[in-house]
Structures are given as structure tokens and as C-alpha cells.
Amino acid sequence: MAGKIILYTYFRSSCSWRVRIALALKGIEYESRPVNLIKDGGQQHAEEYKTLNPQEQVPTLVWDGIPITQSMAIMLFIDDIKPNPPLLPDDPVKKAQALALAELINSGIQPLQNLHVLQKVGEDKKTEWAHFWINKGLTAFEKMLKDTAGKYCVGDSITLADIFLVPQVYNAHRFNVDLTQFPLIQKISATLDNHEAFKAADALVQPDCPEDLRKK
Numbered sequence: 210m211a212g213k214i215i216l217y218t219y220f221r222s223s224c225s226w227r228v229r230i231a232l233a234l235k236g237i238e239y240e241s242r243p244v245n246l247i248k249d250g251g252q253q254h255a256e257e258y259k260t261l262n263p264q265e266q267v268p269t270l271v272w273d274g275i276p277i278t279q280s281m282a283i284m285l286f287i288d289d290i291k292p293n294p295p296l297l298p299d300d301p302v303k304k305a306q307a308l309a310l311a312e313l314i315n316s317g318i319q320p321l322q323n324l325h326v327l328q329k330v331g332e333d334k335k336t337e338w339a340h341f342w343i344n345k346g347l348t349a350f351e352k353m354l355k356d357t358a359g360k361y362c363v364g365d366s367i368t369l370a371d372i373f374l375v376p377q378v379y380n381a382h383r384f385n386v387d388l389t390q391f392p393l394i395q396k397i398s399a400t401l402d403n404h405e406a407f408k409a410a411d412a413l414v415q416p417d418c419p420e421d422l423r424k425k
């Protein structure tokens with residue numbers, strides 16, 4: 210696996226967080242370049258960054274000068290260039306289940322509570338809005354876990370489903386979603402929180418995490 214890797218990331222961005230987990234699980238070294246989504250009206254809108262990511266979002270991974278956007282595409286790329294440990298099961302049914310759970314978050318929750326969507330919804334309504342969509346999405350996720358879960362979301366190996374889950378649980382806390390309704394999500398995310406790769410990728414230990422939020 211040749212190639213220098215640069216990751217454009219923001220500590221609290223769930224999509225960047227996913228990629229950080231995948232890189233940590235694979236033991237891949239990378240250079241982290243913070244893009245502050247709030248400061249200066251949002252550094253994701255800077256002209257220079259837009260050439261890397263026309264959607265003006267993080268993450269972007271640059272591999273040997275080639276920019277790759279979309280966290281799902283980035284993680285599948287990482288899985289291709291360093292197949293071990295795999296991010297998806299070999300078994301076709303389990304693989305489909307892991308992707309279905311990941312997509313539930315990727316297309317069914319996160320885009321609805323993304324920063325620019327909340328800005329459009331407005332300051333007074335944004336918490337109620339985000340709470341509604343996260344609660345609805347995680348209710349479905351919990352139901353699906355009843356058929357798929359073992360130690361992790363799908364059986365006993367870490368998959369993309371787990372990688373998508375942990376940052377989404379952080380956002381659930383931010384928007385006051387009551388996680389006691391979701392015992393499987395709570396149990397699995399507590400297990401994942403103790404995993405070294407997940408600890409290293411945590412928002413609150415990133416170099417760009419402000420001091421007052423930093424995990425001590």
C-alpha cells in the first residue's frame with residue numbers, strides 16, 4: 210500500500226469521524242488537515258477547499274494527490290488498498306445487512322441533521338428537527354439490530370455498520386435523544402467506545418477539538 214494520505218476533517222463531523230475510525234482500524238498513518246465548519250463562515254466554503262470537494266463538505270481524503278470524497282466511497286477505497294481487517298463481512302447476507310445499517314444512517318439520518326440543513330431550518334427549530342429525524346432513524350436501526358446483532362451490529366466482527374453508528378450516537382446525545390429506548394444500540398456502542406481504534410478516532414481527542422470540550 211503506497212501513497213501519502215491527507216484527511217481533511219473536522220473533529221465533530223460524523224462523516225470525518227467514520228473515516229478516522231476506518232483508518233485507525235486498518236492502522237493507516239495519515240496527515241490530518243482540519244477544516245473548521247463554523248469559523249470564518251465555514252472553511253468548507255473556501256475557494257481552495259472547493260476544488261477538492263465541490264459539495265463543500267468534509268471529509269475529503271487525498272491519496273497521492275488524488276482527492277476522494279464521500280465517506281462511504283473513502284472507506285471502501287481504504288478497504289481496497291488495505292483489506293485487513295475487512296470492513297465488510299464475506300458472507301453476502303451479512304454484507305448486505307451491514308451496508309443496509311450503514312446506509313440507514315448515511316442517507317436516512319445524517320443528511321437531515323447536517324449543518325447546512327439545520328442552518329436552513331433555523332435556530333429556533335433546529336433541535337426539535339434533528340431530534341425527530343435521529344429518533345426516527347435510530348428506532349429503525351434498533352429494530353434491524355434484533356435480527357443482525359452479536360457482539361457488534363452484525364455478528365461478532367466490526368463492520369461499516371458499527372463505524373457509522375458511533376458518531377451518530379454522539380449526535381443523538383447532542384440533540385437530547387433518549388438512548389435508553391435503544392438497548393442494543395447502547396450496548397454495542399458502549400463496547401465500541403472501549404475499542405482502541407474508536408478511542409483514537411473520537412471527536413473529543415482530535416487536535417482540532419477545542420480545549421473546553423476535550424476529553425480529559
Ligand SMILES: N[C@@H](CCC(=O)N[C@@H](CS)C(=O)NCC(=O)O)C(=O)O
Binds near residue numbers: 223224246253324
Ligand atoms: N455524504 C457525505 C456527507 C458529508 C457531510 O455531510 N459532511 C458534513 C459534516 S458530517 C459537512 O461537511 N457539513 C458542512 C455543511 O453542512 O456546511 C459524506 O458521507 O461524506
